[in-house]
Amino acid sequence: MLDKGKLHKGKRLLAIAVTSLAATAAQxxxxxxxxxxxxxxxxxxxxxxxxxxxxxxxxxxxxxxxxxxxxxxxxxxxxxxxxxxxxxxxxxxxxxxxxxxxxxxxxxxxxxxxxxxxxxxxxxxxxxxxxxxxxxxxxxxxxxxxxxxTIVMYYNKDMFREAGLDPEHPPQNWDELAEMGQKLVKKDADGNVERWGAMIPSTGYPYWMFGALAKQNGADLMNSAGNETYFNKPEMVEALQYWKDLGSKYNVMPEGTIEWGTLRQNFLEGKTAMMWHSTGNLTAVKNAADFDFGVAFLPAHKNFGSPTxxxxxxxxxxxxxxxxxxxxxxxxxxxxxxxxxxxxxxxxxxxxxxxxxxxxxxxxxxxxxxxxxxxxxxxxYATAELSTHQSGRVRKLLDDAIQSVLNGQAEPQEALDSAQNQAKRILSRY
Amino acid sequence: MKRLSWLHAWLMLLPALAMLMAFTHIPALTTIWHSLFYPARGSEPEEFAGLDNYRMMLDDDVFWQALNNNLWYALVTVPASMVLALAMALWVNGKIRGRSALRLAYFTPTMLPMIAVANIWLFFYSPEIGLFNKVLGWFGVAGINWLGDTDWALPSLMLMTIWKEAGFFMIFYLAALQALDRDIYDAAALEGASRWYRFRRLTLPLLMPTTLFVLVNAVLNAFKLVDHLFILTKGGPNNASNLLLYYIYENAFSFFDANYAATLTVVLLAMLILLALLQFGVLERRIHYR
The missing domain is CATH 3.40.190.10 (Periplasmic binding protein-like II)
Structure with a gap:
C-alpha cells in the first residue's frame, strides 16, 4: 500500500535536497x-x-x-x-x-x-x-x-518514609550517611540484604567518586598544571578508609566494587535507597522512577564537595x-x-x-x-576532575588503588602510597 | 619450460602473498620497530629507546598480572569449551527428536555479537538485580558480587567465554562426526566393542585433525577475544580480570602510548607464534590423517 503521507514527506525531502543543492552551488x-x-x-x-x-x-x-x-x-x-x-x-x-x-x-x-x-x-x-x-x-x-x-546523591523518598526518616532531610554529612544508611538497609528472613542503604559506583570512574570524597575532606587530587598528584595525603587516606568502611564497617553498601553501568537500574528497582551518580542521569531517572525521589548535595565532611x-x-x-x-x-x-x-x-x-x-x-x-x-x-563547592599529563595512566593508578582497597586486597595507606609513587614517576617528565 | 611453470606458480601466489605482506607481515615488523622508541611528545620526532620499553615491561606489575590472568584464562576456557563442544556435537549427532532445534540452540551464542551479549550478561551478573544471584537465592545461597569481587571477576569472564565458544566449536565437531565412515563402527560392533571403547579408540582418534584445528583456534581466541571486557569489567577490579590484549588496547588508546603497546604486542605475537609451533609441531605428528 502506498502511504500518501510518506509520499509527501518524500517529495518535501526531495525539495529540500534540491534547494540545499542549489544553495551549495550558490555559496x-x-x-x-x-x-x-x-x-x-x-x-x-x-x-x-x-x-x-x-x-x-x-x-x-x-x-x-x-x-x-x-x-x-x-x-x-x-x-x-x-x-x-x-x-x-x-x-x-x-x-x-x-x-x-x-x-x-x-x-x-x-x-x-x-x-x-x-x-x-x-x-x-x-x-x-x-x-x-x-x-x-x-x-x-x-x-x-x-x-x-557534578556528582549528586539520588535518594528514594518512599524508602526514607518507610524507614522512619525525614524524606526532606537527606544525609548532610558522612556520619549521617552511615547512620541513615544503616536504617535503610533491609534484610530478608535469612539475613540476606534485600535493599542497601547507599551505593557509590566503583567501576568506570572510581577516581571521580573518590575526587568527591577527597574534596569533602578538604583536599584536591592534583594541581592545575597537571604535573603533581596528592594521592597519599592524610585526607585522601581518610576518605578512602571511609569509602571502604561504608561497605565493611557500616554495612550500608555491598563490599567489592559496584558497577557503574547497572547502578541506575539498581536504584530504579529499589535495590538501594541512595546512589551517587552523575547529574547527567537526572532526566533518565525522572522518566523511569515510579517512586518519589529526591536529589541532594553529596554529604559533607569538612565541607561539601564534588568534582565537576x-x-x-x-x-x-x-x-x-x-x-x-x-x-x-x-x-x-x-x-x-x-x-x-x-x-x-x-x-x-x-x-x-x-x-x-x-x-x-x-x-x-x-x-x-x-x-x-x-x-x-x-x-x-565543586573542584576540577582529576586531570594530569598522561591522564589515562595516572587515572588508572588511582582506580586500581581504590578497587584494591574496596576489595580488601590492600590498606588505604599502602595502596595510595604506591599509586602516588608511580604517578610521581610518570609525571616527573613534565 | 620449467622456469615458466615456476614463474606461473609465483604469479598465482602473488595476490595472496601481497595481502599477507600488507596486512600481516609488514605491520608485524613495524610493530617491532615502534617498540624500540619512546612515545613522541607533540610534534617532536620519536626518540630511540633501545630496549627500554621492554625493561619497563618487566617492571610492570600490571603486565605480569595480565599475562598470568591470560594463561589461566586460556587454561580453563580452552579445554572446557572443547570438551563441551564435543559433548554437544555427539549429543546432537544422535538420532533424537528436535535435533535441528537443539543444534540451532547450541549455535545461537556464536551468532550473537559479543558486545551485545556482554551487555546482557552484565545484567545477569549484577549482584542485586541479576539472574544468577536470583537463582542462587532460590537455593538459599547468598549472592556473589560476580564482577565486583577480585576472586570472581575472571571466572565470570571465563564462564561467559565458554558459553560463547562451545557452540562455535561444536559445529566443527559435528561436521567431522558426520563425515566419519559408518563401516568401521559396524565392524567394531560386530567385534563386540563397547560404546566407550568405540568412542575412545575410533571416534576420538578419527576426530584428531578437527581437534587440532579447534585447539589452535581456541588458543588464539583465548588471547584475542577481549570484547566482553570492555562491557563487563574493563579489566577490573584492580586488574583482576585484565587480559593482555585489553591491556594493549588500554596502553594504545587510553594512555596514548603506542610504543609501549607495540612492545606488549611483540610479546603477545611471540607467544602466539610459539604456541602455534608447539601445537603443530608436537600434535601434528600424532595425528592420523586419512
Missing amino acids: AQTELTMYYPVSVGGPLTQVVDGMIEQFEQQNPDIDVNAIYAGNYNDARMKALAALKSGEPAQLSVMFSIDVHELKDLDAIVSFDDVVETDEERQWLDSFYPALMENGKVDGTTWGIPFQRS GGGNFYLFKDATPDERRAALKLVRFMTSPEQAALWSKDTGYMGVSPAAYETDILKQYVAEFPPAAVARDQLE
Missing part, C-alpha cells in the same frame, strides 16, 4: 565534522541531532556532520584516529580532563587563538568558573563546557581559518543560554552559564522540578 559551504560521546542513559543522540539541525537551519552555509562516538574514551580515540588518518574533524566534544594530553599531542588550539572580537572574548568568561577549571591551563582556554555534570565532570568542546588544530570560525560559531550556538537550557532540561546535565538558568525554559523547569538546580547549586 561556499563550510563542512564541519564533530565527534561527541554519550556516557549516561537516555536518548541523548537525538537531542544532539536536534540541536545540530537547528544550527544548520540558522546557518545554511555550514554543514555539520555530528558523529556519536561511544563513551568518552571511544570519542577521543575516534577523533584522534580520524585526524591521524587525514579525515577531517574540526571540533569534538571530549572528556574535559583530556586537556593536558590533547595539548601534549599538539592536537588542539586554544579558544583564545580563535576568538577575534571583544564580544567573543567576553563570551569566554560567560561560563561558571568551576566548569572552566578543567578547560583552562595557565589562564588560556582550551575547552568550552558542554555536557557538564563531563565533556568540553575542543577545536582541533588541523583546520582552515574558515572552518575554525564556523566551528566557533557552532560551539557558541551549542553553549548559548537557550540551547544550554534545552540541553539541561532534556538530559540533566548542567546549564553551563548563569545566563542559561535565567532563560524561561530553565526558570520554569527548575520551579516545577527543583532537583534540576541541585547540580548548579553544588558548583559552589
